Amino acid sequence: MGFGTLFIAMQSLSLSKEQLQEMTAYVHAHAPLEACGLLAGKNSQVEKIFFVQNQAQSPVRYVMDPIDQLHAFEWIESNDMDLLGIFHSHPAGPETVSPTDIAEAAYAVTYVILACVDSEWRTRGFWIENGEFREVSLQVNE
Numbered sequence: 547m548g549f550g551t552l553f554i555a556m557q558s559l560s561l562s563k564e565q566l567q568e569m570t571a572y573v574h575a576h577a578p579l580e581a582c583g584l585l586a587g588k589n590s591q592v593e594k595i596f597f598v599q600n601q602a603q604s605p606v607r608y609v610m611d612p613i614d615q616l617h618a619f620e621w622i623e624s625n626d627m628d629l630l631g632i633f634h635s636h637p638a639g640p641e642t643v644s645p646t647d648i649a650e651a652a653y654a655v656t657y658v659i660l661a662c663v664d665s666e667w668r669t670r671g672f673w674i675e676n677g678e679f680r681e682v683s684l685q686v687n688e
């Protein structure tokens with residue numbers, strides 16, 4: 547009887563401290579409504595943040611403005627980058643993905659959630675696939 551080897555592909559997404567602060571300030575300014583945007587870059591390193599209007603104007607859901615989204619996608623393509631992530635806020639928590647987030651996840655990217663818990667913004671990343679999710683580690687660089 548041999549030993550099986552279990553490989554766990556731990557995905558990660560890297561962003562700078564400034565980018566994290568910028569996103570946090572943006573979602574904080576829009577609270578109590580949810581705010582959203584896109585993260586683009588190369589090789590899991592975020593290089594550009596797009597702030598996208600939340601068409602839903604809701605405290606519990608987001609619908610990305612299709613025109614903002616289209617402009618972002620065009621920029622990403624013409625700058626030879628990849629869409630790495632989609633972020634949105636949960637101004638009243640929770641820190642994890644909601645059933646709606648799982649149901650509406652349409653891209654193979656990291657879903658970054660900024661949640662306000664006990665008056666403090668916390669950021670976590672998730673990979674959502676086939677109705678399931680797992681954590682993606684966020685590397686915040688100085």
Ligand SMILES: [Zn+2]
Pocket residue numbers: 634635636643644647
């Ligand atoms: Zn959500």
